[in-house]
Amino acid sequence: MLAEIADVGRDPVRGGYSRPVFSSGERTLVDWFTDAATRRGLDLTVDRNGIVWAWWNPAGAPLQDAVVTGSHLDSVPGGGAFDGPLGVASALRAVDVLQARGVQPARPLAVAVFPEEEGSRYGVACLGSRLLSGVLEPERALALTDADGVTYAQSLTAAGLDPAAIGRDDETLGRIGTFVELHVEQGRGLIDLDAPVAVGAAILGHGRWRISITGQGNHAGTTLMADRRDPLLVAAEVVVAVRRIAGRHPGARATVGRIQPVPGGTNVIASRVDLWLDARHVDDLVTAAVVAEITAAAQGAAAIEGCAVEVRQESLSPTVDLDPQLGARMARTLGGAPVLDTGAGHDAGVLAARVPSAMLFVRNPTGISHSPEETVEDVDADRGALALADVLADLLADGAPAERP
Known part of the structure; x- marks a missing residue:
């Protein structure tokens, strides 16, 4: 799946990828995601903050207490291939695995794609999740401008979204029972531990x-x-x-x-x-x-x-401690996977104040991120997707959601 998007948003000057939110490259990736989700029989919705949701709900259960995974598709200027897209592709791959195993989820499962996680265009990281959870006031977001003087309100309109509708969305938040984000590790923790996958503990x-x-x-x-x-x-x-x-x-x-x-x-x-x-x-x-x-x-x-x-x-x-009970459960599911803190910000850290949230990190053999040198080996990408599938299967088998913060 990552090979399918390997040429989208390449930066001929900086190297790597430049896919700022609402750019042609980022929109192409969103189209790629929606097509891939549709092929898997997932139902697509876009909320009023521009977050794309792909729902797997064969039992027709109410859209509440869902297990949600996903990440982002925008990048920093000249970024690597895996920061964001790895989490989205792994989520889709995990759905493939669950469907192949014949899993029949009693709770809905959703794959979510969050806009402007990096803040590379409008200067505020995790903008979509901040608006969703009410951390950022809509008025401030709408007035943000990029380097060309284009406001966030103008970009939303160009993308077919209603600027007047953005902001805290308790209805959408109420649908999330648990959030698990998979991400390439942006450091050397897994290299030093000689492990392919870790569970996140805290975000600095x-x-x-x-x-x-x-x-x-x-x-x-x-x-x-x-x-x-x-x-x-x-x-x-x-x-x-x-x-x-x-x-x-x-x-x-x-x-x-x-x-x-x-x-x-x-x-x-x-x-x-x-x-x-x-x-x-x-x-x-x-x-x-x-x-x-x-x-x-x-x-x-x-x-x-x-x-x-x-x-x-x-x-x-502020420093965010991800849900410790959820993290411990995931580590047990994965046979005692190591637990790591991270110095990088993520949507999971924003959502953690409102819903039980956790992270999985996949080994980066260079230890370098926000750079074209960011790397994930194929075998580790597969291990990460399978680990995510195992975690999701365990959570979907439990009809009771984790306790909300």
């Missing part, structure tokens, strides 16, 4: 901040060095400070992955520079301390250069 708290540095735009050739108020110089100081400050806090991760000078001309001193900070730690107080120290460093560097700094939080997710 993380957030994104935009740091805007304002100086004086001017001519690169006529402005003496002593007369400059260069925000790009301050930005460089901030990038170095991020690495230094995060290193003082064991377990912290802080990154500047995007810098945007305005106007961005080769012979122009920038008037403003925006840079985006990603900060994470298992202890949310440490994350806050790291960001506060980085903010102070930015303000100090700006004062020396005669610039101004504004730091705005764009998203923040």
